[in-house]
Amino acid sequence: MGLPCLPWALLRLAFCAACLGCAQGGKLLVIPMDGSHWLSMREVVQELSRRGHESVVVAPELSMHIREGPSYTLRTYPVTFSKDRFHELMHNNSQKIFESEPLLKRIFVVIAAMKTFTDMHWSFCSELVYNEELMESLEEAEYDAVLTDPAIPCGAIVAQYLSIPAVYFLRGIPCGLDAEGTQCPNPPSYVPRLATENSDRMTFLERVKNVLYPLPQNAVCLMLFSPFARLASELLQRDLSIVDVLSHGSVWLLRTDFLLEYPKPVMPNMVFIGGINCASNKQLPQEFEAYVNASGEHGVVVFSLGSMVSEIPMAKAMEIAEALGTIPQTVLWRYTGKPPSNLAKNTKLVKWLPQNDLLAHPKARAFITHAGSHGIYEGICNGVPMVLMPLFGDQMDNAKRMESRGAGVILNVLDMTSSDLSKALKTVINDKSYKENIMRLSALHKDRPIDPLNLAVFWVEFVMRHKGAPHLRAAAHDLNWIQYHSLDVIAFLLAIVLTVVLIIVKSCKFCFRKCFGKKGKAKKSTKPKSH
Amino acid sequence: MGLPCLPWALLRLAFCAACLGCAQGGKLLVIPMDGSHWLSMREVVQELSRRGHESVVVAPELSMHIREGPSYTLRTYPVTFSKDRFHELMHNNSQKIFESEPLLKRIFVVIAAMKTFTDMHWSFCSELVYNEELMESLEEAEYDAVLTDPAIPCGAIVAQYLSIPAVYFLRGIPCGLDAEGTQCPNPPSYVPRLATENSDRMTFLERVKNVLYPLPQNAVCLMLFSPFARLASELLQRDLSIVDVLSHGSVWLLRTDFLLEYPKPVMPNMVFIGGINCASNKQLPQEFEAYVNASGEHGVVVFSLGSMVSEIPMAKAMEIAEALGTIPQTVLWRYTGKPPSNLAKNTKLVKWLPQNDLLAHPKARAFITHAGSHGIYEGICNGVPMVLMPLFGDQMDNAKRMESRGAGVILNVLDMTSSDLSKALKTVINDKSYKENIMRLSALHKDRPIDPLNLAVFWVEFVMRHKGAPHLRAAAHDLNWIQYHSLDVIAFLLAIVLTVVLIIVKSCKFCFRKCFGKKGKAKKSTKPKSH
Structure with a gap:
């Protein structure tokens, strides 16, 4: 049973006719985050362009993926950061992942890398906001909205400075800053925290871990984000925390859904657009079509560790x-390094691959992925079981969620042996339950009233049309911690109860003394007389 | 600026093609609540029928509005409740509203009326669940889902007993039972409670009121709902609270949105379908078309106090x-009582009126309403300013929300004079700000990616297709109060901290004694020697 498609769309069409002033174009300022974050945001910008809106993308002149495009105007601004250092950072960070170090050292290396990364973005940001000419021209252009990824909160600062409503487009912000920025309740009792590998059903000790893990993470986040809060305070001439900066968002488009996340509280201005990167498939380029066709009945395995990691140390590559x-499958491996000498005939190295389109092919049998959210959704959308090799950030959590749903097998890329990988691949390909589970997830994921790209575009347009969405902004933003938790009310009521109890006790004592005290005294005073 | 409509619908169409097994029909069991609640639920049942699903509506033989219809099969069951008493109750309750009594007496009268009302529904419910023949036939029919309004939780009990997933269709349940049933956080610091007339921005004393008001309400709810919990426990042979009964709902379709409600936390299985009752307009019947056309430039005022109240005491009616x-407007007044002798020429009494279609007419100038949620949404949908005469339940809160948004004027139906009503009508009709505000609300309300009727139908079908929606059910349902609030974790961590502090203090004391204690003792013991 299911839904007949045509009347559905026609009914929507009829309703749509009620929408406001159809077909006029708006002006959108886009301040993206680099890397894969931009690649999925670009889809939205392209769709907005098709729908008649004009977008200006503002980015530093140093960038990995942000290039000129036909759907938008790119405005780059000069930065003092060295080009060589930029490329070294981008390259080095991915290499460091494969260095086998003791855990504590590894943690410090990761924190140092994150600090370098955010410091670089902070310097880009201050060079944007203090670029008077550029900022003036942005102000004059009178944009209807800012579209930005607040994981680097530069766009949020610019939006607040220019008093333009902002639409956030993100996977999430570490340390629960996304929850704080939306004033969304986030109970640690069933909402697993970053890197805990907890599910939503935790034992007592897992719940203890869930409360403790965020403590050091929050300290790191404070270090990473407070320079942005200071920059915002300087620029806006008032004291702002990073939560104040983030809370400027009118609508939060979150690249996730409840196939990947566990069910948890949300706020009315949070919109879930998980799978936005895999909603549409294109024809495979000839080269890949040929590989897939030649793979025979065994089909293909797609292997990529994401846009950040295209090379790995030779020893690991050989393993x-x-x-x-x-x-027996043909493996298409995205790899830009020196080819390992023991590469088998079934393995084709490619510098780039159309990941989603390959996974959409019926011959895709498995997907070896670093478990970034984009890759995970491409696996879910296309129903391809996964071998998960999480590297950093949310990837371990993403991987755990897939493993717990029986849709993939996790391997530790540092420790794994050649036979571990071989075994994992054979398991997800030959054990039918993996395919069945990922197909079930895929069916649930795709069964929604409106596809994620159009949903995202709708909300960007909504914010442009109505100059924000104040009716979706919780009044909790105006309460302090004590007020939010009603601690002042509880204290007040307790004080009243205590006062009343005290008065009653005192009155009773007084009455008691009045009634019996005198008698006692009388007795006492009469006693000597009687004697 | 806005959205070009056609490509939008076509894109959705393309995505829709991915949906599961289009066009097969499912089987739905509908256990509605009587009154206006059924009237809007019927729209969903009708749409489901158009989409090829088969619905069976189960209702007691005594009913106000539940009749046979072409879109569903009605199965009534016999009840022992007296027919005369049923009609007397329905009539009396509406009459009692207009009796001028002291506040406290009025409160007790309302509570007594609610108790009689729920007792009657409880007796209906027990006559359903213990009707072996009917229950067996329902079990054999193997329905895909139950659609029910859990404000009277009989359908929820039946669904749980038959192990069928349930879709709830409701305005809300008093005492925050809807929040508890979904495990949705509901902070009293900014989520106004029933009958407090608070907004989401409260002063300290309003927040105190917001914490105190629910206390007596909860006691009343316990009295009203615990018979249903006992019935469920008896039937299912295990101890169930009313929250356990309610938490069976897979998806909660809430007849509200954030134009009426203040923004607050929601859960992933809560879907907002406010305005479902006014999504489509029909041609006016000839009689009403004639009234409207004859109204001239002044237009018409629509007046109805809802399906429960069609008569009022003569003195009030004359006022x-x-x-x-x-x-100067023509007034169309739904009124079944004896016409007041002073009825003016411009006032037409009718036994029934097509409320939404009249309000949709461009000549509708104002709407006199009891502020029930259906009426409020018909006012919002069609952008008609309101004179609000709240009578009971959530009506005062609904009215306050409209007044606070500048879209209406509240009158106390008991205290108001003739000139109060005249002044209020003139204000909302002639002060342009009322029309502007309601039009702004209307524009925001209508600007959504999918209309409420199709959204509701989508989710009913989703639950039917997937036999529930367990991926949207929060794990919080499995935690007790202490676990949910992490009080055990906090106690454990505090115990550890205290133990550590204690050990450190003890150790320090021990060391101190070791280092200095002996010297002290030595000094002490040597002192006498030296003397």
Whole structure:
């Protein structure tokens, strides 16, 4: 049973006719985050362009993926950061992941890398907001809205400075800053915290872990984000915390849904657009079509560790190559480094691959992924079981969620042996339950009243049309911690209760003394007389 | 600026093609609540029928509005409750509203009326669940889902007993039972409570009121709902609270949105379908078309106090009639009682009126309403300023929300004079700000990616297709109060901290004694020697 499609769309069409002033174009300022974050945001900008809106993308002149495009105007601004250092940072961070270090050292290395990364973005940001000419021209352009990824909160600062409503487009912000920015309740008793690998059903000790893990993380976040809060305070001439900066968002478009996340409280201005990056499939380029067709009945395995990691140390690469040679499938491996000498015939190295389109092919049998949210959704959308090799950030949590749903097998990329990988691949390909589970997730994920790209575009347009969405903004933003938790009310009521109890006790004592005290005294005073 | 409509619908169409097994029909069991609650639920049942699903509506043989219809099969069951008493109750309750009594007596009268009302529904419910023949046939029919209004939780009990997933369709349940049933956080610091007339921005004393008001309300709710919990426990042979009964709902379709409600936390299985009753307009019947056309440039005022109240005491009716005579508009008044003798020429009494279709007419100038949620949404949808005469339940809160948004004027139906009503009508009709404000609300309300009727139908079908929506059910349902609030974790961590502090203090004391204690003792013991 299901829904007949045509009348559905026609009914929507009829309702749509009621919408406001159809077909006029708006002006959107886009301040994206680099890397894969931009790649999925670009889809929205492209769709907005098709729908007649004009977008200006503002980015530093140093960038990995932000290039000129036909759907928007790119305005880059000069930065003092060295180009060589930029490329070194981008390259080095991905190399460091594969260095085998003791856990504590590894943690400090990761924190140092994050600090370098956010410091660089902070310097880009201050060079944007203090670029008077650019900022003046942005002010004059009178944009209807700002579209930005607040994981680097520069766009949020600019939006607040220019008094333009902002639409946030993000996977999330660490340390629960997304929850704070929306005033969304986030109970640690069933909402697992970053890097805990907890599910939503925790034992007592897991719940203890869930409360403790955020403490050091919050300290790191404070270090990473407070420079942005200071920049915002300087610029806006008033004291702002990072939560104040983030809370400027009118609508939060979150690249996730409840197939990946566990169900938890949300706020009315949070919109879930998980899978936005895999809503549409294109025809495979000839080269890949040929690979897939030649793979025969065994089909193909798609292997990519994401846009940040395209090379790995040779020893690890050889181990992986050995494992890939043990399966009958053709493996398409995105790899830009020196080819391992033991590469088997079934393994094709490519500098780039159309990941989503390959996974959409019926011959895709498995997906080896670093478990970034984009890759995970491409696996879910297309129903391809996964071998998950999480590297950093939310990837371990993403991987755990897929494993717990029986849709993939996790491997630790540092510790795994060649035979571990071979075994994992054979498991997800040959054990039918993996395919069944990922197909079930895929069916649930796709069964929604409106696809994520159009939903995202709708809300960007909504904010542009109505100059924000104040009716979706919780009044909790105006309460302090004590007020929010009603602690002042509780204290007040307790004080009243205590006062009343005290008065009653005192009155009773007084009455008691009046009634019996005198008698006692009388007795006492009469006693000597009687004697 | 806005959205071009056609490509929008086509894109949705393309996505829709991905949906599961289009066009097969499912089987739905509908256990509605009587009154206006059924009237809007019927729209959903009708749409589901158009989409090829088969619905069976189960209702007691005594009913106000639940009749046979072409879109569903009605199965009534016999009840022992007296027919005369049923009609007397329905009639008396509406009459009692207009009796001028001291506040406290009025409160007790209302509570007694609610108790009689729920007791009657409880007896209906027990006559349903213990009707073996009917229950067996319902079990055999193997429905895909139950659609029910859990404000009377009989359908929820039946669904749980038959192990069928349930879709709830409701305005809300008093005492925050809807929040508890979904495990939705509901902070009293900014979420106004029933009958407090608070907004989401409260002073300290309003927040105190917001914490105190629910206390007696909860006691009343316990009295009203615990018979249903006992019935469920008896039937299911295990101890169930009313929250356990309610938490069976897979998806909660809430007949509200954030134009009426203040923004607050929601859960992933809560879907907002406010305005579902006014999504489509029909041609006016000839009689009403004639009234409207004859109204000239002044237009019409629509007056109805809802499906429960069609008669009012004569003195009040005459006061109202006098006021209605003072405005140049034609007034269409739904009134079944004896016509007041002072009825002016401009006032037409009708036994029934097509409320939404009249309000949709461009000549509708104002709407006199009891501020029930259906009426409020018909006012919002069609952008008609309101004179609000709240009578009971959530009506005062609904009215306050409209007044605070500048879209209406509240009158106390008991205290108001003829001139109050006349003044209020003239204000909302002639002061342009009322029309502007309601039009702004209307524009925001209508600007949504999918209309409420289709959204409701989508989610009913979703639950039917997937046999529930467990991926949207929060794990909080499995936690007790202490676990949910992490009080055990906090106690454990505090105990550890205290133990550590204690050990450190003890150790320090011990060390101190070791280092200095002996010297002290030595000094002490040597002192006498030296003397």
